[in-house]
Each structure stands twice: as structure tokens, then as C-alpha cells.
Amino acid sequence: MTPAQQSAEALKICRLAPVVPVLIVEDLAHARPLAEALVTGGLPALEVTLRTPCALDAIRAMADVPGGVVGAGTLLTAADVKAAKKAGARFGVSPGSSPAIIQACQDEGLPLLPGAVTATEIMALLEQGYTVQKFFPAEQSGGAAFLKSIGSPIPQVSFCPTGGVSLKNAPDYLSLKNILCVGGSWVAPKEAMVRGDWAAITTLAAEAARLRA
Ligand code: 3PG
Numbered sequence: 001m002t003p004a005q006q007s008a009e010a011l012k013i014c015r016l017a018p019v020v021p022v023l024i025v026e027d028l029a030h031a032r033p034l035a036e037a038l039v040t041g042g043l044p045a046l047e048v049t050l051r052t053p054c055a056l057d058a059i060r061a062m063a064d065v066p067g068g069v070v071g072a073g074t075l076l077t078a079a080d081v082k083a084a085k086k087a088g089a090r091f092g093v094s095p096g097s098s099p100a101i102i103q104a105c106q107d108e109g110l111p112l113l114p115g116a117v118t119a120t121e122i123m124a125l126l127e128q129g130y131t132v133q134k135f136f137p138a139e140q141s142g143g144a145a146f147l148k149s150i151g152s153p154i155p156q157v158s159f160c161p162t163g164g165v166s167l168k169n170a171p172d173y174l175s176l177k178n179i180l181c182v183g184g185s186w187v188a189p190k191e192a193m194v195r196g197d198w199a200a201i202t203t204l205a206a207e208a209a210r211l212r213a
Contacts, residue, residue, distance in 0.1 A: 001109040003102075003129030009111035010132040013069055013091050014160050014180035016045045019170065019208040022073060022162060022185045023048045023058075030193045031058035035065040037198040038187065041205025047073040047093050047183060050080055056087040063088035075112075078104035085110045093162075093183075095136050097125055113160060117141040119150060122157055132158050132180065139164025144172040151178035167207060174212045184208075 014020070021038050025031050025048060035046055044067050048059050051074050062070045071091035072084030081104035084092055089110065094101050097114035105112035115134040116122045125133055135147060138161035142149075147159055161173050162183030173179045187204045 001106055001111070003106070004131075006105065006111040007130050007132040010091060010113045011158070011180065013045045013071070013111070014113075014132060014158070016069065016181075017043045017209055018174055018181050018211040019043055019187060019205075020045045020047050020160060020162075020181055020183040021187045021205070021208075022183050023188050024051055024185065024190070025054060025058040025193075026052050026190075027193070028054040028057050028061065030196075031061040032065065033196070033198045034188060034193060034201065035062035035068050035070065037201040038205045039065055039067045041187075041202040042209030043187065043205045045069045045071070045091075045181075047071050048089075049073040050075065050084065056083055059084065059087040059089050063090075071113075075101055075105075077101070081105055081108055081110060093134055095134070097121065097130075097133075102128070119154070122150065122154055126154065126157055131156055132160070134183070135159045135161040137163030138173070138182075139169070144169070144176060147173065147178060148176055151176060167211075170208075170211050 072089035073093040075092045075094040078100045085108045091111040093113045095115045113134045115136045158180045165182045165184040170182050192200045
């Protein structure tokens with residue numbers, strides 16, 4: 001899969017909703033009800049981070065939730081990419097953009113949202129054909145002000161900023177021309193998952209889904 005094809009897929013996924021939930025699933029039993037709660041609230045694209053022992057099984061459990069598009073985040077190695085694809089991930093997200101991750105996603109045919117935070121990194125990805133990129137960690141790397149500035153010389157790259165994004169600051173990002181959506185963990189708080197309060201998560205998702213009509 002070429003970078004252009006990957007970015008075309010990433011573009012479609014990022015346009016599904018204003019927010020991509022970033023999920024840290026610690027209990028496999030939470031995976032399916034969590035995905036159902038978020039999709040019901042209006043957030044279909046879900047990023048399951050490969051940070052917990054059950055993350056790959058969580059992707060498997062969520063992959064056939066109706067209306068959902070489940071991807072894998074925190075891809076750090078080529079082995080992560082292979083495992084994520086095998087588990088049923090339909091897209092991948094990486095905090096940065098190492099050559100090994102990029103090659104593995106091309107080989108596996110996994111649409112990739114590669115991470116960048118400087119003009120040089122953004123340009124290096126653009127040279128390869130990646131026009132849709134993750135900006136991480138967003139708040140710590142200059143936030144919406146940075147993205148507004150970079151949109152002037154490099155308008156052909158669109159971003160999904162993630163890291164420190166909240167319901168409160170999301171509109172600052174979403175109002176920019178070069179922002180497709182934001183990513184964030186606030187829509188799936190650990191306490192609500194532990195309580196099994198899926199209705200609360202649906203409410204948070206619905207609130208997030210309304211961010212940009
Ligand atoms: C992450 O990878 O942790 C995401 O960027 C989520 O960041 P957040 O918890 O600040 O939303």
C-alpha cells in the first residue's frame with residue numbers, strides 16, 4: 001500500500017467524526033461494551049493503544065462492532081504493525097514516524113497515521129506522500145497555534161492532533177483549516193470503565209461528536 005493510498009484511507013477515517021477516542025484497555029471484558037458505547041455516542045473511529053497486555057485481544061473483540069472502525073495506536077515496531085493487522089486493526093497510529101514502522105505498514109497494507117511535530121518531520125513525511133499526519137504530543141508541541149502557523153507554508157498536510165486535547169481546547173484545533181479531527185482519551189475515562197458505566201461514556205462521546213457539526 002503506497003503512502004498516498006494510506007493517506008487517502010486515513011483521510012476517510014479522520015472525517016468520520018471530530019474526535020478519535022484514544023483507548024487504554026486494561027480489562028478485555030471492557031473492550032466490546034466500550035466500543036459499542038463510543039459508536040452509539042457518534043464516534044466510530046477508535047484507536048486502541050498497544051500499551052496494555054490485552055490490547056491486541058481488545059482490537060479483536062472490538063473489530064466487528066457494527067459501525068466501528070478500529071485501529072491500533074502506539075505502534076512502535078514492525079512487529080506491532082504485523083500483530084495489529086492480524087488482530088483486525090483497520091488503521092495504525094504511531095507517535096512518530098520511524099522508517100521501520102512506515103515500511104511495515106506499506107508491506108502489511110495498513111493505513112498509517114504517522115506522527116510528526118516539526119516542519120522538518122512534516123516535510124519528510126510529505127516527501128514520501130503522507131498528507132495526513134498525527135501531531136503528537138499536541139499541546140506540549142505548540143498546540144493549535146503551531147498548527148495554524150504550519151498551515152501557511154505547508155497547507156497540503158492535514159493533521160489529527162493528539163495529546164493534551166480536551167473538550168475545552170478541541171474547538172481551537174477543529175476551527176483550523178488543516179485539522180481533520182482530534183484524538184483524545186477524555187471520552188473513555190478509566191473510572192467509568194471500571195464502574196461499567198457505559199452510558200456515561202456514550203454521553204461523553206455524544207458531547208464530543210457534537211464538537212463540529
Ligand atoms: C496518547 O497517546 O496518550 C494520546 O495522545 C492521548 O493523549 P491524552 O490522554 O492527553 O488525550
